[in-house]
Amino acid sequence: MKLSPRLAALAGAAAAGLVATGAAAAVQAAPPLAPSPDAAQARTLAANSAGKLVSGRPAYLHASADDAFVQQEVISSAGTQYVPYERTYKGLPVVGGDFVLATDAAGNLKYASVAQQRSIGNLAITPKLTSAAAAKTARAQLKTVSAVEGTKLVVYTLDSQPTLAWETTVRGTDADGPSRLTVDVNASTGAVLRTQEHVMRGTGTGAWNGPPPVTLNTTLSGSTYSMKDPTYTNLSCQDAANNTTFSKSTDTWGNGTATNKETGCVDALFAAQTEHKMLSQWLGRNGANGSGGAWPIRVGLNDQNAYYDGTQVQIGKNTAGQWIGSLDVVAHEMGHGIDDKTPGGISGNGTQEFVADTFGAATEWFANEPAPYDTPDFLVGEMVNLVGKGPIRNMYNPSALGDPNCYSSSIPSTEVHKAAGPGNHWFYLLAMGSNPTNGQPTSPTCNSSTVTGLGVQTAIKIMYNAMLLKTSGASYLKYRTWTLQAAKNLFPTSCTEFNTVKAAWDAVSVPAQSGDPTCSGSTTPPPTTAPPTTTPPTGSCSGQLLANPGFESGNVNWTASSGVITSSTGQAAHSGSWKAWLDGYGSTHTDTLSQSVTIPAGCRATLSFWLHIDSAETTTTSAYDTLTVKAGSTTLATYSNLNKASGYTQKSFDISSLAGTTATISFTGVEDVILQTSFVIDDAAVNLS
Template sequence: MGLTATTAQAANSPAADKAADYVKTRPSKLHASSSDTFHQQQVISSKDGLQYVPYERSYKGLPVLGGDFVVVTKADGQVASTAVAQDETINVSTTPSISEAQAAQTATSKLAGTVDGVESTDLVVDATEDTPRLAYETVVTGHRGAIPSRLHVVTDATTGAVLSTQDEVVDGNGTGWINGPNPLAINTSGSGASFNMTDGTRPGISCRNYTGKGVLTGTDDNWGDGNGTNIETGCADALFSVQREWDMLKNWYGRSGINGSGSGFPLYVGLNDTNAFWDGTSVTIGHNTAGQWISSLDVVGHEFGHAIDSNTPGGQSTNGVSEATGDIFGALSEAYANESAAYDAPDYTVGEKINLVGSGPIRYMYQPSLVGDPNCYSASIPNTETHAAAGPLNHWFYLLAEGTNPAGKPASPTCNGTTITGLGIQNAGKIFYNAMLSKTTGMTYLKYRTATLTAAKNLFPANCTAFNTIKAAWDAISVPAQALDPTCTIAGATTATNPGNQTGNVATPLSLQLAATGGNGTYSWTATGLPAGLALNASTGVISGTPTTAATYTTTVTATSNGTSNSATFTWTIAPKSACASPGNKLGNPGFETANAPWTATAGVLGNTSGQAAHTGTKYAWMNGYGTTHTDTLQQTVTIPAGCANYSLSFWLHIDSAETTTTVAFDKLTVTLGATTLATYSNLNKASGYALKTFNVSGFAGQTVVLKFSGTEDASLQTSFVVDDTALNVS
């Protein structure tokens, strides 16, 4: 398996590094074959500290459709969860039975309209269904009346059968075209007598006339006349709407621009059609049946919702899920702008202001059946007309945000008769957006159930309220539980563990690790009555230091977690300074020259006399060096006397490696004493000859601990860790 990173990736990002380390272990959930290569994409950050690291996959050099996955890390870089699109390991021939031209000809027949041309035909592996297949992906361009088309057609490269189609141009139906109150505050560019409708503060955002494709210009910075049939008015509404959506994404969820990388896309107003659409590069706005341009918050929010969907991991979502995503971002944009009832006020209807086709709202998120769309999920939803298929997901979002009977808002019936209390639209949006950041190819209702529940666990690790509300909302629209759904439990009250009465000596270092149970598993600590010279680390719960005054102390420690606290009290008797009763090397068989004892090791580590050179004598300890995935250990239990002035652990280490990288630690040797890691070495430290390694271990005085060397080696290219002449000297 190969592993690469794109230039878009932030250099040395902790999240990227942790994700790369995790992927390198080849976890089974990735379904990795020996011919897979993983390509790390740009890391996406959320306002809540979570990091999303997307990966694309190739197989024997061919792109894999549906081979993508996302590794989610916590604020400290540790892996929180992983979402994987692919279900099976790939094992296919890469020799096609049909030609590229045959695949292209088949693809052109699938465009519902006039074909303008074939943009590309590429050999790929299609892993979007259960069984991966060799296929061609063809992009056919064309148009359906005024609406353009950029259709992706996937054709089986063996049989010639069409496996799937998806158009990048996503239709949208908007509401309202009037924002207010006037004058609207919009960001444009220019000075003096030359102005244009390019947003100078939000890169990529501009408003253009659909007919001539040019940015609207003027001699002053006043745009539109309040008449909805005027192009300038339509553009003023459009810029205001996308600027509010941009601000909502930034201030509520920490997203940088529409594309997530600080940029957006242009708007075109003037399409001669009762429609609006996103085509993969821009948003185009048409008119209602009265000729008014439909540039309102929820129309523009809906279409740029498609842009956000396209520019998050996994790309454009599938039937039903895609249109509901647009509706959700339209509702979020309205909520953020919070206009009064005279304008495009916050609501959960689509088409409530402009009366697009003369029959009122097009969709009702709180009760989709009001316009004949399904309230509840069923197995037929993926094959339902795309706007109608949005009904259940819109219904789920309303229940999550507002509940079944919100004050001052419409009631929302559930499919199972349950009652739900909503989390508020901002929290509902946070959960859905974070689920989008971990989406993979071919998102469905069923996958979004798992993704949103996982997002809630990552966002609210100490509280199950959001998790339980999400679950109840999915149940309420009849989306069944999935095998990969996580669970959520609340930890009990915090209890500090009493470590028992302690003893020590003046001038002899001490260390005591405190422990607790309950809470959320993470504790903060305080202490009173510590012996003079000792201190407590509030975050780790370790009391350490060197006592200075002989006495008996009554010590109380308190652990706090998840809003609950608990204390434990014990005595600490510090005696006068003791003499060093047993100086010398405390390790047995330090040069490995006699029988193995008191060392214990995995097979092949001890007893070596050839293949490597000893530092002194004839024998040494040799860990790893196999060139395959392997772990070796070497350890000895040692008692370290108290009362001495000097405590030093040393050993001689030689590292040779066939690895050629100068940046990636593939093979590692970790040295621990007790629960403390003293050092980690790797193939990056390879050198000729031995090097002396020395550590001050005075903090272990008076303890019996295990000295352990643990070597790990990955699947290829050997690294040998050779240790000799060990010593733990006290004096």
């Protein structure tokens, strides 16, 4: 059979330049972000402003006379500066004493997220229980113990009554396998106050990404190549049998066999580097740990599992002995590390697995691999058949795999992977909505509501910025408040995103909280003890709103069907090398392309783009294949095979009626059963005037 121009171009691209087999599409890890002078200045202003505020000991910090506060490194994200603090009491660390102050670029306080809800008061710090006795209690929490990392005296405030406690971290095994457990023991009674597991176990997808070739960012030392990322500290792939990084004299890796450890490492390192690229381009994060680094990945765990423990990521195998280092399993485990290395540490109360799943899903969508590889979806473990039962979790309908769709008071005590159900469901609704139009499945809601999604990139931005407000004692109820505040921080002149976050939480039965912010389209006043702040302007009527308008950054900023954003030579770009190529398959097919923009009130806005239509249809009367262009819910134009012509033509539309709103610019190409039509879009813009 003769290939259509579209399929021929894709086949040609897949055949070119094999670098490594058994893995995925080419990627080059993005270097760590170098802060601009403006960003550095904003962090300095935030640190100074927060320091002055904290020195005044505002009431919402619940400070005692013997409290002291230790400022951590300021984190910048999308114009907001997050200033984390740890607390001490009479020189002892306070578990649950942490807080985060969020400021704008000028150092004005926007929000205070405080874990501690009452003052410690006057607490004696002489223990009745010895440290040895507390360590013995901690050891008893595990099945076997291989090491005790240490015991220290702390003040524990996560319960209603502040308590002196011994905190011990032990390594070993529990009923589920490897464990690294922190145990807080009441220093008077010997009762266990809390256990915090650092081994975050995951279930994942297969070790098969593609199409080949894959480009790995490796290190050359002398004449030896190694599977060590030269940019991100500690990011490497190793043989778990001896913790040795894979090395050899050539830079060609793997043999395409999923039971081969080196091939497993090709997939795992590719997945990690893809996630780092997503973190950089979508979230502005400098490495998984936030400071230009990550953790070694070790392939060879003799278990149907994978885990992160604070020092490494271990990759196991499925029941067929195939290593499971695919996009979403590695991104999920690295997601635990991101959770661990954002304020407040690893999330708890049943939220930790859903938090990690959001990073797995976002990485799949960022990579946008075509079938039969790890295509963007919201299933976890759909390819590897880990234990012979298909997907492990379903984010759009968790109940399809026996997990709860809806939140209830029992969720915090539910097994952590099952407890991910409501959070995964919320993230899907936030990203895709209840009735997506891009080919993703419908999603039932717990209150029979309809939710319109914001896209995966916006959803993960909101999730990540909520994590920057995180404090110890995270829960579903707190994540509702944090994500609402994150939406306000990210979109200060719009309530669309805020209202969607709220609607998605309502749709999975997470109830409203007294601390939930409200939205009126502008920032709300800070706490009464904060320095004065100003309300941001609604925006100037100049400039261009679309990100990556000419697609030269590849598949970023836009939400697109697999293969749409491409540098394939099968169709010429209007400028540069990249463009959006919808359809062209010569068979029944639908492609979509979209991006949301916020148009300031009172501005004139013009959408423009260059369009080339190439078609094998010969009819001069029938529109068999169509391209529909929309701004929000308004259809601006419909083109078809009848409009085919050589070269590009610029199209332009006045969309000023959408001023004061956030609107999605969308292109939908629909092709019938025979004879290809290609709709090629390039150099788009939404210009303000």
